[in-house]
Amino acid sequence: MTPVKDAASTESGAWHRSAAIYQIYPRSFSDADGDGIGDLPGVTARLDALADLGIDAIWLSPFMTSPQKDAGYDVADYCDVDPLFGTLDDFDAMLAASHARSIRVIVDLVPNHSSDQHPWFQAALAAAPGSRERGRYMFRHGKGEHGEEPPNNWQSVFGGPAWTRVTEADGSPGQWYLHLFDSAQPDFDWANDEVREEFRRILRFWLDRGVDGFRVDVAHGLVKHDQLPDYTPPEDAASMGGAEPVPYWGQEGVHEVYRDWRRLLEEYDGDRALCAEAWMPTTEEIALWVRPDEMHQAFNFNYLQTEWDAGRLRAVIDDSLAAFGAVGAPSTWVLSNHDVIRHASRLALGADAPQGHGIGPLSPGKPDPVVGLRRARAATALMLALPGSAYIYQGEELGLPEVIELPDDARQDPTWARTAGERYGRDGCRVPIPWEADAPAYGFNATGASWLPQPDEWRQLARDRQTGDAGSTLSLYRELLQVRRAHGLGSGTLTWADGAPSDAVAFRNGAVTVIANTGAEPVVLPAGDVLLTSGPLADDGALPADTTAWLLAR
Template sequence: MTPAPTLSPTLVGPEGDAAAPGAAWYRTAAIYQIYPRSFADANGDGIGDLPGITSRLDALRDLGIDAIWLSPFMTSPQKDAGYDVADYCDVDPLFGTLADFDEMLEHAHERGIRVIVDLVPNHSSDQHPWFQAALAAAPGSPERGRYMFRDGRGESGELPPNNWQSVFGGNAWTRVTEADGTPGQWYLHLFDSSQPDFDWANEEVREEFRRILRFWLDRGVDGFRVDVAHGLVKHDELPDYMPPEDSDSMGGKEPVPYWGQEGVHEVYRDWRRLLEEYEGDRALCAEAWLPTAAETALWVRPDEMHQAFNFPYLMADWDAAQLREVVDESFRAFGGVGAPTTWVLSNHDVIRHASRLALGADAPQGHGIGPLSPGKPDAVVGLRRARAATSLMLALPGSAYLYQGEELGLPEAIELPDDARQDPTWFRTQGERYGRDGCRVPIPWEADAPAFGFNGTGAAWLPQPSEWAELARDRQEDDPDSTLNLYRTLLRLRRELGLGAAYDFAWVEGLPASAVAFRSGGVTVVANTGAEPVLLPEGRVLVSSGALEQDGSGSRVLPADTTVWLIQD
């Protein structure tokens, strides 16, 4: 007889807050990230577009998500896949038109799907009219004051203002040639040299982004995912700083003079006030790469942003003790400021979790993996762990983010040819880092169609692995054990049982150390992160990420890398 487990309550937040009548939708939503150039291509040019998204909205409704988040589709020279914006209030012709956006938004809302758009306030494209005007203007001019232009060091300004390095590799400063042909000032670009950083001490920059926010809110968008939300404001003195060699590209365990500066919070307090002028619970979600949940929670205090991505959870290993620690810390940190906890395992910047969770070597965020990387993942183990990890995540109270293709069990595309790669990281590091192309390959819809149904022509801006045919959506539709149908079941049960809004979360004690087990919303969830089977508590199985087994005595056990949801009848 399995001994009765004991419960250890933990802090989720103000009791009943998420479940209260009229609670904001984003507190419990399942939000699906669309990377537009890789989702669906309606015109056959090899790059996904807004009409393609519209054509596939029924599939997303059937999946069971509440909202979509669109990575950038605004006018851009595409030096960094749209994160280099030249016009914040128009659609890049690659993706369609403003009319196409309005149609997509209308069709999404008709299906009960909210729409969040990506906003990139840390930097613009070097093709933005403001930066072109800055290049043509003199040092000290109002035009240059919108960006981080500084005089160089050295006898004739030949050295950059400090030693900062770009997230993509190489120097974070580029020197310009002045109108008279002489070497001139330097401008800061924490990313590619084609992405100059705005100077957020300039009120003109702040007012411009108020205008941009209103432009999209007036069209009816439901919120914004804010790129590099922990950036924007830099230390006044621009002190030298060199991150450790093995550090992740977007964070730092010690204070970093260009991340997490106090002044950035006033920007979001201003934005919060602006959003509150609109009806319908419009939301701000921060991409803030910070070392701990407690530091991330500073971005979602009651008068600032509404959500922040839980990157400590995303980066956690498939390890019971580590998962329990990060979940506890997340509840303490976010609940402590009255904000919903978010959960995420994959996005367009990290190795897909069907590969990451089975890596045999460290791969710092942003570095990527490729043909010559050490410790390449075991595909079978990776998918098994990915299914288990998602089954655990979708039972946690709060909001969950999914990345396109993870519902198909897509792994990282590792064997991309060098001449196909397009990530700036690959070029700025001379091939030392593979970058993020492997998680951005166009997703498969139909196994036997050109480009696996991504379009009708067979063109694709990144090559699709041939083995993805078996993972295509149409191959998984009618398979009850497919990853697609596992996601559908998890999302349906999550909604029906109100797990996103549950506030009675408690750890289940008395199970082996390799188990992550909790009770929430009347459901007992057990995940086995170890190699040995775990004896299961009593309860009827609602869903399991893999087949359950029996031990020699006939008792039900949970195999390695498997998660189950149980309920007492």
């Protein structure tokens, strides 16, 4: 298959520099067979809605063969589709249907670890220490007189030790293997050439089918410090990064992996792209993943984690444009994804909620839903006016909040189990999204089944309720994306406005002036014709709190 091309693809990789990319979490997007889990035919059936929204590409979270211990991020076969989601034929049909609508397709790739059910790991368990089979993973002897202690003190991102001891074929306690995530997700050893060659094969398999790129999971992992030193993260460290050098994140050797992958992608036509999930402390460090000979994009998590505060937003925007621009890469912008609290709730939280911890019934500082949605709409209007590429997480165009009141027995995130309920995890942002207010499962499928329970409020937020309503969040997103494209904001240049109030983020991008009011008092709009606003203006025409406006200079 040939990837989609358009006028933006005249320069190698140009499409990704300004694209609006929609993340699909397949199990929660649309369920064609009614089993309660979304699937690839469900994606195909809803592509017209995404084309109508105005996005340029979709990114699909994992759909490959998996025991689903971590919602598909534990892969047992990298070159097939899990029966939960369909077949390779279903994938090809979805890809062709997307390209027919000029929508590119990015697939999730998980190279840091596999499932413990992967044939390689099963072979490693059956083999002896020091064998070729064990050399593909991070097997090590334990400490102590009889190897009874793990090789070091590393802790899993999901909670608990990052090492599990195996029982050898003769029944004796054996080596330990590393799993930075769940024990069902053993880490590959990327010092092993066989691992590197296997992932070249996997990349080619999907590129040959016609995919337009890869989102690379835990792209800052893969390579570990060769001495495996003890490391204790600070108490306030995010689960996927730290404020100081971490021996399993951001090691220099990881960059050669992506230089190799970049060379491989450049053998293909169609401007294929690589996007890094790299949770690093500073934007300058994240930008190392997108140097000219490495990846094309890296998620801007520092922007995502910035509070709704004008000063902090101006600083992170400046920092992002400078850091990514210094290496010739576009900045990316994102507010929500499948791992973080949805921004319609996060922006109104009254207490800290570290990435990956989630919020639930007993969490302090629960969000005010009215304030949260108002800020989410304003934050999105600000984000989509910035030059670069923007990511939209499924359901945010409906204004979906985090689902907080999930029953304990419904939660499926490994974080919930591994921390004995101390952390709620990520289920709250993964609840299947609503399509039709009066249909079973709100249109997620025809049977009413849903792998996570949907709240009653989904009815009023369903897509069919919002379609045609000029004041709905769905209509706002459609208008933002339409005007963004019409004025070339994704490929524009930002110039800060002079004399803006301290509580406002104000800049010009081409002919469009943007002003976001993060303060409590109304702000007088600058001269210009109002193109759109994230919420109603005041009676005197001023910009209210938590509202963003786009204006066309006269």
